[in-house]
Amino acid sequence: MEQHHTLAHVLRQEQLRYTNQRQAVWDEIKSTDAHRDAEEIYMALRQDNISVSRATVYRTIEVLVKYKLINKIDIGDGRSRYEHANNTEHHDHLICTNCGKILEFVDESVEELQCDIAKKYGFKLDYHIHQLFGLCKKCK
Amino acid sequence: MEQHHTLAHVLRQEQLRYTNQRQAVWDEIKSTDAHRDAEEIYMALRQDNISVSRATVYRTIEVLVKYKLINKIDIGDGRSRYEHANNTEHHDHLICTNCGKILEFVDESVEELQCDIAKKYGFKLDYHIHQLFGLCKKCK
DNA sequence: CCTATTGTTGAGAATGAGTCTCATGGATAT
DNA sequence: ATATCCATGAGACTCATTCTCAACAATAGG
Ligand SMILES: [Zn+2]
Ligand SMILES: [Zn+2]
Ligand SMILES: [Zn+2]
Ligand SMILES: [Zn+2]
Numbered sequence: 001m002e003q004h005h006t007l008a009h010v011l012r013q014e015q016l017r018y019t020n021q022r023q024a025v026w027d028e029i030k031s032t033d034a035h036r037d038a039e040e041i042y043m044a045l046r047q048d049n050i051s052v053s054r055a056t057v058y059r060t061i062e063v064l065v066k067y068k069l070i071n072k073i074d075i076g077d078g079r080s081r082y083e084h085a086n087n088t089e090h091h092d093h094l095i096c097t098n099c100g101k102i103l104e105f106v107d108e109s110v111e112e113l114q115c116d117i118a119k120k121y122g123f124k125l126d127y128h129i130h131q132l133f134g135l136c137k138k139c140k
Numbered sequence: 141m142e143q144h145h146t147l148a149h150v151l152r153q154e155q156l157r158y159t160n161q162r163q164a165v166w167d168e169i170k171s172t173d174a175h176r177d178a179e180e181i182y183m184a185l186r187q188d189n190i191s192v193s194r195a196t197v198y199r200t201i202e203v204l205v206k207y208k209l210i211n212k213i214d215i216g217d218g219r220s221r222y223e224h225a226n227n228t229e230h231h232d233h234l235i236c237t238n239c240g241k242i243l244e245f246v247d248e249s250v251e252e253l254q255c256d257i258a259k260k261y262g263f264k265l266d267y268h269i270h271q272l273f274g275l276c277k278k279c280k
Numbered sequence: 281c282c283t284a285t286t287g288t289t290g291a292g293a294a295t296g297a298g299t300c301t302c303a304t305g306g307a308t309a310t
Numbered sequence: 311a312t313a314t315c316c317a318t319g320a321g322a323c324t325c326a327t328t329c330t331c332a333a334c335a336a337t338a339g340g
Contacts, residue, residue, distance in 0.1 A: 015316095017316060017317065037297090051319095053319045055300090055319065059317080076269070078297070079297060079298090103263075105261065110257075113253075117247055117250075122280075123276055126273050127273050129273070132257065132265055135264045136262065137262035137263070157287060157288065159287095159335080162288090194291090195328085196288080198328075199289085199328095218297090219325090220327090281340100283338100284337105285337090286335100286336090286337090288333105290333090291332105292330090293329080297324105297325100300324090301322080303320105304317105305319095307315095307316080310312085310313090
């Protein structure tokens with residue numbers, strides 16, 4: 001699967017312009033499974049001598065989140081983190097409150113229960129945040 | 141149960157000083173089941189002609205969260221909300237993305253599954269955030 | 281009580297992530 | 311090519327929250 005086409009096609013479909021900057025930001029986020037914030041992504045681009053402004057990084061992230069190419073993760077420390085959603089199934093996160101390590105987990109039972117809960121209260125579920133905080137194996 | 145003693149005792153136990161301002165903030169938060177942000181709590185105090193500075197509201201909230209007299213709720217809109225934890229059992233939240241309505245739910249099965257997940261990954265669980273976003277009965 | 285000690289408060293400055301503005305540039309269509 | 315109009319960059323701006331520091335007030339000891 002040529003990843004290059006994914007972004008271009010999404011943008012074209014949404015009547016947005018395909019630009020080098022948007023491709024660069026997307027490439028950068030795709031390049032790792034890390035959960036990085038906007039500043040880290042921006043600095044990584046600078047490191048590679050790719051010139052994209054901070055504003056454009058933020059604006060591109062907004063687009064990528066909107067069209068679900070990336071996921072936004074908020075661990076409650078005042079800045080949002082992002083991960084690519086390429087070939088990944090839905091998952092939630094375990095976060096170590098000591099070292100900051102982020103693990104991913106998948107639990108179908110919980111996902112189903114969430115649907116039941118929403119139904120019970122008459123909600124039409126859109127998305128959810130489910131994060132377990134504690135000490136990881138090393139830190140405890 | 142005299143609520144007045146609760147805060148005084150917690151503060152004394154933690155070698156913190158019992159002040160009128162801290163009591164006033166705690167009283168204000170206790171007075172409703174709403175999920176309010178710091179500014180709303182501050183304004184409510186002013187409305188009642190109680191003089192507590194914004195800084196003290198923030199600082200007191202920090203103490204109250206630390207000693208679990210109140211819970212912090214982050215619905216991802218850039219400001220934290222708070223609810224008192226007086227005679228309430230643990231619950232999580234359903235949030236309407238259209239009108240902002242916040243409902244509470246309790247689900248023992250999910251709580252147990254969370255323990256299992258943490259155990260599976262070697263985490264010592266401390267707390268969790270579980271929020272279901274979507275449209276409420278009225279908005280959908 | 282009086283005093284010393286030390287944590288707390290208030291006012292406003294500072295911080296910092298994220299957003300906005302606007303002139304310039306580049307993608308796309310004809 | 312040319313026109314159209316969205317995207318970009320630089321920096322100003324916003325807004326919740328935190329910090330600073332001088333004045334103050336809660337406890338402890340005498
Ligand atoms: Zn999930
Ligand atoms: Zn993840
Ligand atoms: Zn829960
Ligand atoms: Zn609640």
